[in-house]
Amino acid sequence: MLEPIRHILQRQRVVLASASERRQRLLSSIGVEFESISSNFLENLPKESFSHPIEYVKENAKQKAIDVWRQLAGNGGHRPDLIIGCDTVVTLDDDIYEKPKDTEDAIRILSRLSAHKHVVYTGVALVTHGTNQSSSSSVADTVCASASSHASSGDSDDGPEDYVVTTFHEGTDVYMTELSDQMIKSYVSTGEPMDKAGAYGIQGIGATLVESIRGDYFNVVGLPLHRLSKELYHMYVE
16 A cells, blocks of 8 residues: 555655654564654553543543654754654453553453453654644644644744644554453463553464454554555545
């Protein structure tokens, strides 16, 4: 899907606003050349203020991407052309499960997910120059920030606040097998759950806990490759 716009992406400075090695590997796997820069955004948004987990993950992704945009756009160097921000959560009955705080929390989360279907949502935000506003026909939200309304006096119209943010999400149903207490504690003891939303990694040992999925596997890992490619195609072609 990216082949018609590959020549465009190769000329651009693309930044992944994430230190996640999993997301880096996924983005590399589809042939996108990029830099990886961590966001300083503190992921402490109040979950109860969002009407649905979808809005929560999209806002987290947006804030991560904007933070990196501001890091890079205001330093007088080569400005990024595209920044990709992501956030992934596991949800069950609209309760949000992120990375466990400790081993006890990991056990609690896995006990809750055991023998249930849950949904993994990934929110993605694409930040581009304000002059490159997308006319995407796909279902995505686009927000502009104008330098004239956000930047301090003295900033040019092409200042660090002159950007467009396009956000979208992907959801995948995951059916987890029934887990005994021994299974859960043994899995947690491997250490794998501790940096994973929902306290499991489908791309690792955690795959043995999952009976089936419905939707994008890569979304569960942390980056919906098909949807990302579709949005980039619309952004640069249409």
